Amino acid sequence: MYNNWMRRQRLLGYVFIGPSMLGVLVFFLIPAVYSFGLMFTNYKFMSPNVDFVGMDNIVRMLHDDLFYLSLRNTVIFLLAVPVSIALGFVVAVILNQKIYLKKLLRGLYFMPYITSGVAVAFVWMLLFQPKQGPINGFLRSVGIEHPPGWLSTTTSSMYAIDIIWVWFLLGYNMIIYLAALQEVSSELLEAAKIDGARPTQILRKIIWPLVSPTTFLLLITGLIMTIKTFGIIQATTQGGPGNSTTILSLYVYQNAFRYYEMGYAATISWALFAIILLITLLQWLGQKRWVHY
Amino acid sequence: MELKRSLTSGAAGRLLVTVIMLALAIVMVIPFLWMISTSLKTPAEVFKYPIEWIPSHPTWAHHHKVWTGPKSFGTYYLNSLKISIIGMLGATFLSAFAAYGFARIEFKGRNALFMIYLSMMMVPPQVLFVPKFIMFEWAGIYNTHLALILPGLFTIFGVFMLRQFFLSIPHEISESAFLDGAGHFRIFFRLVLPLAKPALATLAIIDFSWQWNDYENALVFLIDEKLYTVPLGLQNFILENTVDYNGMMAAASAGILPMIAVFVIGQRFIIQGLTNSAVKG
Numbered sequence: 001m002y003n004n005w006m007r008r009q010r011l012l013g014y015v016f017i018g019p020s021m022l023g024v025l026v027f028f029l030i031p032a033v034y035s036f037g038l039m040f041t042n043y044k045f046m047s048p049n050v051d052f053v054g055m056d057n058i059v060r061m062l063h064d065d066l067f068y069l070s071l072r073n074t075v076i077f078l079l080a081v082p083v084s085i086a087l088g089f090v091v092a093v094i095l096n097q098k099i100y101l102k103k104l105l106r107g108l109y110f111m112p113y114i115t116s117g118v119a120v121a122f123v124w125m126l127l128f129q130p131k132q133g134p135i136n137g138f139l140r141s142v143g144i145e146h147p148p149g150w151l152s153t154t155t156s157s158m159y160a161i162d163i164i165w166v167w168f169l170l171g172y173n174m175i176i177y178l179a180a181l182q183e184v185s186s187e188l189l190e191a192a193k194i195d196g197a198r199p200t201q202i203l204r205k206i207i208w209p210l211v212s213p214t215t216f217l218l219l220i221t222g223l224i225m226t227i228k229t230f231g232i233i234q235a236t237t238q239g240g241p242g243n244s245t246t247i248l249s250l251y252v253y254q255n256a257f258r259y260y261e262m263g264y265a266a267t268i269s270w271a272l273f274a275i276i277l278l279i280t281l282l283q284w285l286g287q288k289r290w291v292h293y
Numbered sequence: 294m295e296l297k298r299s300l301t302s303g304a305a306g307r308l309l310v311t312v313i314m315l316a317l318a319i320v321m322v323i324p325f326l327w328m329i330s331t332s333l334k335t336p337a338e339v340f341k342y343p344i345e346w347i348p349s350h351p352t353w354a355h356h357h358k359v360w361t362g363p364k365s366f367g368t369y370y371l372n373s374l375k376i377s378i379i380g381m382l383g384a385t386f387l388s389a390f391a392a393y394g395f396a397r398i399e400f401k402g403r404n405a406l407f408m409i410y411l412s413m414m415m416v417p418p419q420v421l422f423v424p425k426f427i428m429f430e431w432a433g434i435y436n437t438h439l440a441l442i443l444p445g446l447f448t449i450f451g452v453f454m455l456r457q458f459f460l461s462i463p464h465e466i467s468e469s470a471f472l473d474g475a476g477h478f479r480i481f482f483r484l485v486l487p488l489a490k491p492a493l494a495t496l497a498i499i500d501f502s503w504q505w506n507d508y509e510n511a512l513v514f515l516i517d518e519k520l521y522t523v524p525l526g527l528q529n530f531i532l533e534n535t536v537d538y539n540g541m542m543a544a545a546s547a548g549i550l551p552m553i554a555v556f557v558i559g560q561r562f563i564i565q566g567l568t569n570s571a572v573k574g
Contacts, residue, residue, distance in 0.1 A: 028416065231512075234512065262423045
């Protein structure tokens with residue numbers, strides 16, 4: 001009787017999860033395994049000769065200057081994450097005060113995040129236009145004679161992308177912080193105030209530690225999400241000028257669908273996975289040290 | 294949480310902080326304001342400095358160009374709507390189904406399966422591009438809308454989010470239904486789904502915005518111009534009109550406005566969903 005019931009439960013479990021599991025199997029799990037296999041082949045699109053090449057792709061990657069450049073550019077791209085977290089925190093703390101138009105303000109700061117996409121990339125391209133663009137127009141009008149070339153020079157392009165990315169992420173970080181700030185107990189803050197703590201002390205010694213789990217979560221998810229992105233760069237600079245904005249995720253795309261080096265692309269994509277795995281592991285290991293629950 | 298006396302003491306302080314924050318918020322949305330303004334300008338006025346926020350000779354010609362002619366945005370919109378709506382409905386329903394299984398039915402292997410789901414969230418889409426490309430070619434759905442619709446029916450994030458919500462529904466509710474002779478299907482459709490309406494709406498809106506904004510998958514899996522979605526059509530339009538800055542901005546407006554509309558309507562759901570999944574997930 002009981003066994004029968006258990007069997008029925010199990011069957012029903014599979015019935016409920018089944019459709020979704022099929023999708024995960026076909027569109028995630030099998031492709032992932034497939035891709036892992038491709039890493040050890042020289043598969044090129046349209047070419048009939050597919051050979052097992054062992055570690056060749058990995059060796060090639062480790063000697064590929066462009067791989068290291070993409071890695072470096074990826075790291076610069078990731079700088080946008082902590083910056084947008086810091087700004088998001090400041091905006092959230094202020095919007096959490098008694099001020100007017102809260103809802104409107106929250107909506108305005110959040111707007112870039114929802115309109116993600118190619119459209120904003122093109123708007124920024126024109127705003128950043130080095131000779132005539134409005135940003136440099138403004139900089140010249142305040143007395144900066146040689147404003148940066150933004151997306152047009154190899155030294156500034158990655159940082160220009162960072163600015164777009166900070167702008168994009170800020171609203172999301174702010175929203176999550178606002179939710180976290182609601183949880184901070186007002187009694188605790190009252191007590192601190194009665195004890196004579198200054199606002200900056202309250203902010204640094206009480207609020208910041210209390211929202212540290214949120215900070216940590218935003219950092220991890222922000223890094224992982226950013227590392228997977230390349231649309232914004234593909235739309236604005238296609239990785240240029242030179243290869244100054246080629247980040248790893250874009251380098252995978254280029255190898256696969258521009259040069260049709262699909263085996264090699266698979267290899268780099270697993271390097272990307274390794275970085276994400278590393279970030280996730282650091283999360284598990286480090287959590288207890290710097291997060292105060 | 295208020296630092297009343299310190300920052301915003303009295304109406305004057307409140308007003309001052311509001312004004313400062315509003316000024317910064319306007320800086321945040323300047324790209325959108327500039328985009329709309331430029332789309333209504335004449336070519337000669339585009340890069341005039343100081344910026345003419347309100348064009349002296351406003352014209353709708355650029356918007357007209359985007360919406361008519363051989364490569365009208367109408368086609369891109371229909372394609373995007375089709376893919377996003379089917380994807381949104383399918384993903385929401387299938388996620389709810391699976392989330393119920395993970396949250397409310399106890400069976401062997403459940404936790405292991407859930408770990409597989411978890412781990413798949415770590416796999417970057419770039420790992421999957423090449424195999425999916427090969428699989429879609431082989432199945433004959435490469436360069437068709439099915440290449441976007443079918444994977445779009447499944448969202449691991451959705452399963453997570455709804456599982457979280459279903460776990461929070463008290464067990465007494467389903468237990469009394471069990472005693473009345475109801476099975477899992479009846480409990481799912483009659484009890485849990487109606488209770489989960491806000492969570493389902495949240496997932497639907499967030500998923501819709503992802504599908505609508507998805508550029509990377511469309512870039513990899515579509516070639517035919519008449520199949521293009523809005524992000525891809527926008528890119529195409531701009532690559533062909535690189536010197537027509539007004540046209541570029543008119544096209545960009547067309548790409549962004551639907552999402553702004555969705556945001557204005559569903560702001561509450563979007564914000565709730567994102568905060569719930571981040572803070573509790």
